[in-house]
Amino acid sequence: MIVLLNSAINLKIYSPTEPIGIIILFIGLIFSGMIFYVIYAVSTNKESIEDKKIRTKKESIQQEKIGKLFPKQK
Numbered sequence: 001m002i003v004l005l006n007s008a009i010n011l012k013i014y015s016p017t018e019p020i021g022i023i024i025l026f027i028g029l030i031f032s033g034m035i036f037y038v039i040y041a042v043s044t045n046k047e048s049i050e051d052k053k054i055r056t057k058k059e060s061i062q063q064e065k066i067g068k069l070f071p072k073q074k
Helices: 002-008 019-044 049-069
Strands: none
Touching: none
């Protein structure tokens, strides 16, 4: 049965020495690199510039609201 399956589908075209096999290996390397980059980026918790601006703006608005609720008395 295995011999019949191998003769029906030419599996040699997917070997690493054939062009399709090289393309498959190259795509696999790119995909693996992207996965490792995503894992690295998530684990380092890098913020973008826009995220930092939004966070500082929210913090300043929060401080203003706290200042209105609890004014300093002299």
